[in-house]
Amino acid sequence: MNLRKRMVSPLPANTVGNLVWAFPVLIEESDIKLHEVVVKLRKGLTDFCNDKANRFKCEDGFAVVSEYHTKEAEFISRGVNIFRCTSLCKFPIYDMDFGWGKPTWVATSMGFKNFIVLIDSKLGENIEAWVTLAEQEMAIFQRDEMLLSFASLNPSAAVHESRM
Incomplete structure (x- = not known):
């Protein structure tokens, strides 16, 4: 996602770089219905914007990145198809x-x-x-x-x- 407009205060629109973020949405195979996926994606985006986007500008920005990579590694070790x-x-x-x-x-x-x-x-x-x-x-x-x-x-x- 483009984090530029999701930060407070937003970064300029012409800011260029690889400031990219992913947020996980866990979907069980028996749970695959498009409207439910969309609901989970929207909730994940809202949660991310409310809880993490502004932390990139703070001292704990590195911690946010580390938390994400730790969680992703846990999914991979459990055999989750990402x-x-x-x-x-x-x-x-x-x-x-x-x-x-x-x-x-x-x-x-x-x-x-x-x-x-x-x-x-x-x-x-x-x-x-x-x-x-x-x-x-x-x-x-x-x-x-x-x-x-x-x-x-x-x-x-x-x-x-x-x-x-």
């Missing part, structure tokens, strides 16, 4: 120019398993989801008929360029 999701939507990635002009298509190499990145398309009319899963789970994911009715797999930069 999925991470982040959104870069509304972040002005396509407006950035590092001297070569604005990008035609933004992409990343993701070396993580179970990771989802959401990003606005260049034209802003769609959202791209970059998804990495274990091989077996990815095979199931790519054949999901409901997903395929809303999405297309593996767009190319050429598609983005031709629509400009």
